[in-house]
Amino acid sequence: xxxxxxxxxxxxxxxxxxxxxxxxxxxxxxxxxxxxxxxxxxxxxxxxxxxxxxxxxxxxxxxxxxxxxxxxxxxxxxxxxxxxxxxxxxxxxxxxxxxxxxxxxxxxxxxxxxxxxxxxxxxxxxxxxxxxxxxxxxxxxxxxxxxxxxxxxxxxxxxxxxxxxxxxxxxxxxxxxxxxxxxxxxxxxxxxxxxxxxxxxxxxxxxxxxxxxxxxxxxxxxxxxxxxx
Amino acid sequence: xxxxxxxxxxxxxxxxxxxxxxxxxxxxxxxxxxxxxxxxxxxxxxxxxxxxxxxxxxxxxxxxxxxxxxxxxxxxxxxxxxxxxxxxxxxxxxxxxxxxxxxxxxxxxxxxxxxxxxxxxxxxxxxxxxxxxxxxxxxxxxxxxxxxxxxxxxxxxxxxxxxxxxxxxxxxxxxxxxxxxxxxxxxxxxxxxxxxxxxxxxxxxxxxxxxxxxxxxxxxxxxxxxxxxxxxxxxxxxxxxxxxxxxxxxxxxxxxxxxxxxxxxxxxxxxxxxxxxxxxxxxxxxxxxxxxxxxxxxxxxxxxxxxxxxxxxxxxxxxxxxxxxxxxxxxxxxxxxxxxxxxxxxxxxxxxxxxxxxxxxxxxxxxxxxxxxxxxxxxxxxxxxxxxxxxxxxxxxxxxxxxxxxxxxxxxxxxxxxxxxxxxxxxxxxxxxxxxxxxxxxxxxxxxxxxxxxxxxxxxxxxxxxx
Numbered sequence: 001x002x003x004x005x006x007x008x009x010x011x012x013x014x015x016x017x018x019x020x021x022x023x024x025x026x027x028x029x030x031x032x033x034x035x036x037x038x039x040x041x042x043x044x045x046x047x048x049x050x051x052x053x054x055x056x057x058x059x060x061x062x063x064x065x066x067x068x069x070x071x072x073x074x075x076x077x078x079x080x081x082x083x084x085x086x087x088x089x090x091x092x093x094x095x096x097x098x099x100x101x102x103x104x105x106x107x108x109x110x111x112x113x114x115x116x117x118x119x120x121x122x123x124x125x126x127x128x129x130x131x132x133x134x135x136x137x138x139x140x141x142x143x144x145x146x147x148x149x150x151x152x153x154x155x156x157x158x159x160x161x162x163x164x165x166x167x168x169x170x171x172x173x174x175x176x177x178x179x180x181x182x183x184x185x186x187x188x189x190x191x192x193x194x195x196x197x198x199x200x201x202x203x204x205x206x207x208x209x210x211x212x213x214x215x216x217x218x219x220x221x222x223x224x225x226x227x228x229x
Numbered sequence: 230x231x232x233x234x235x236x237x238x239x240x241x242x243x244x245x246x247x248x249x250x251x252x253x254x255x256x257x258x259x260x261x262x263x264x265x266x267x268x269x270x271x272x273x274x275x276x277x278x279x280x281x282x283x284x285x286x287x288x289x290x291x292x293x294x295x296x297x298x299x300x301x302x303x304x305x306x307x308x309x310x311x312x313x314x315x316x317x318x319x320x321x322x323x324x325x326x327x328x329x330x331x332x333x334x335x336x337x338x339x340x341x342x343x344x345x346x347x348x349x350x351x352x353x354x355x356x357x358x359x360x361x362x363x364x365x366x367x368x369x370x371x372x373x374x375x376x377x378x379x380x381x382x383x384x385x386x387x388x389x390x391x392x393x394x395x396x397x398x399x400x401x402x403x404x405x406x407x408x409x410x411x412x413x414x415x416x417x418x419x420x421x422x423x424x425x426x427x428x429x430x431x432x433x434x435x436x437x438x439x440x441x442x443x444x445x446x447x448x449x450x451x452x453x454x455x456x457x458x459x460x461x462x463x464x465x466x467x468x469x470x471x472x473x474x475x476x477x478x479x480x481x482x483x484x485x486x487x488x489x490x491x492x493x494x495x496x497x498x499x500x501x502x503x504x505x506x507x508x509x510x511x512x513x514x515x516x517x518x519x520x521x522x523x524x525x526x527x528x529x530x531x532x533x534x535x536x537x538x539x540x541x542x543x544x545x546x547x548x549x550x551x552x553x554x555x556x557x558x559x560x561x562x563x564x565x566x567x568x569x570x571x572x573x574x575x576x577x578x579x580x581x582x583x584x585x586x587x588x589x590x591x592x593x594x595x596x597x598x599x600x601x602x603x604x605x606x607x608x609x610x611x612x613x614x615x616x617x618x619x620x621x622x623x624x625x626x627x628x629x630x631x632x633x634x635x636x637x638x639x640x641x642x643x644x645x646x647x648x649x650x651x652x653x654x655x656x657x658x659x660x661x662x663x664x665x666x667x668x669x670x671x672x673x674x675x676x677x678x679x680x681x682x683x684x685x686x687x688x689x690x691x692x693x694x695x696x
Contacts (some may be wrong), residue, residue, distance in 0.1 A: 063305050066312065068320075114520075115307055158649075195326075206504060207497070217492075219488050220486055
């Protein structure tokens with residue numbers, strides 16, 4: 001029986017190794033992605049910068065309709081700071097909606113600009129997380145006269161979106177531009193799952209509890225089964 | 230007033246017992262229900278399956294409080310169903326936890342059930358007198374697959390939508406009635422709001438009711454005959470003076486406490502996923518499903534969730550070439566009929582039937598036979614108690630080459646599953662064909678191969694090491 005079990009485990013391990021390797025097919029193609037600087041992903045200041053960048057450059061076309069403005073308090077923004085980035089007429093309890101008309105946008109760009117609430121999750125692939133995709137995408141624009149917008153993108157070939165950040169890229173040294181995009185990626189990563197930070201903290205407490213519970217359950221089981229011969 | 234019943238309890242319990250068989254049920258199914266003492270690791274998975282069922286029902290109830298099965302677009306252009314899931318993730322207190330428990334629970338259900346079925350397979354738990362337990366179990370497996378399929382449409386992501394579209398379209402391959410059947414299932418000519426709402430009804434109440442009923446029947450049938458064990462020894466054959474099996478121990482407290490340990494172990498793995506890796510690399514929550522369903526944009530690669538992939542591989546293996554393999558199988562069947570010692574009339578009838586079958590294999594579309602094969606792969610499990618002609622129940626006492634064959638079956642199942650995740654490619658297609666044939670041959674030829682070899686003597690009493 002032990003041999004059967006061992007061979008069963010070997011079979012499982014081999015297959016799991018095979019499976020783990022390529023990961024899963026996904027929305028993105030097999031483009032090599034740059035990893036978002038790790039420290040930004042948990043840095044509230046970076047996310048706040050990203051929020052401001054988003055409201056200035058992106059909200060014109062892209063919504064974050066699953067997110068409310070007031071939720072930005074999570075990343076440490078005060079009520080005044082939130083009001084400062086909100087478009088005129090919006091209330092803190094409102095969802096972050098773009099004012100762009102979808103039908104017109106489809107006419108202009110070929111496709112309506114997608115809502116970015118969960119893009120940092122949907123663009124994940126075995127090349128990297130969706131956040132990495134966003135970080136790479138915004139930094140791989142190049143001039144292409146054959147495109148209607150004059151821009152093309154190495155990460156998303158034939159994209160309808162123009163290079164919205166071009167003036168920021170032109171006016172900043174590369175490291176500063178990368179940092180700006182990194183902050184924006186960190187912000188969109190947070191937006192895609194606001195609960196992710198508390199989830200991991202609670203998770204640690206849960207695992208500690210379960211470890212103790214397991215030990216107690218194991219000893220209790222042992223005590224009962226000592227009778228059985 | 231005292232009753233004519235044999236009620237010995239007093240007080241509140243006595244009052245209940247005269248009106249409801251509470252103490253009787255407790256004794257018959259817990260404190261005086263005797264289970265073999267030699268259960269091993271594989272025997273955790275039945276109770277774990279019940280735990281996961283309870284988990285899915287409870288998290289499901291809370292999800293239903295906030296989920297909206299509506300495919301129309303909201304003011305932001307996002308489908309309402311998709312948006313309601315994000316609402317649960319962000320605005321319902323601990324909604325994210327309920328959602329992750331439900332999505333992880335769905336995958337965990339299949340992990341647990343597959344391991345539970347594997348236990349049944351290797352220890353001969355389906356053999357007489359336990360055939361009905363196995364049949365109820367196979368029905369539960371079918372219902373579980375349907376439940377998962379219907380539930381997967383609800384988040385209304387790209388994979389939800391297109392996966393449903395592909396699978397419902399398969400029914401259009403049924404001869405004569407196919408296209409009408411697909412429209413009837415979908416409620417429309419394409420997967421849409423009508424489909425979403427009916428799948429919601431099936432997922433939330435129709436199938437869960439059937440599942441709970443089948444699980445109850447499954448356990449009642451089990452308790453009627455008693456559990457099998459890793460040695461395949463019938464413990465009821467050796468009883469003491471009081472009529473208690475010598476190798477039996479009362480379920481409560483020995484296995485109730487034992488199962489708590491199993492649950493603790495399961496929860497560690499389960500919570501590790503829920504709290505630290507709820508997507509599990511895109512296998513438990515597929516990345517594509519975070520894109521709202523779009524009927525106008527087909528994803529580059531449509532694949533079912535991991536737990537369906539072995540059967541999906543079999544579906545894809547059935548190409549035009551495979552129908553020739555099926556004709557060849559009918560031919561082999563004809564040869565077996567010729568050799569059988571049946572009356573001439575019966576033989577002639579069987580041969581005629583096989584000939585007709587062989588012709589239909591080529592006449593009907595391979596797409597239809599793909600559906601038949603995929604369904605047949607699950608249906609063939611129902612017949613296992615009558616296919617296994619081994620003189621011993623448990624794999625422990627079978628010849629070594631039988632054990633090897635079971636391992637090959639297992640590895641083949643895994644490989645078919647892995648191939649099902651990937652887009653089709655030439656070697657994968659070739660392997661899927663061979664793997665599908667092996668899967669069916671394993672069962673179809675079992676009446677023959679399960680009898681061959683040197684079997685080891687089965688002990689009178691179970692093998693048990695005190696611990």
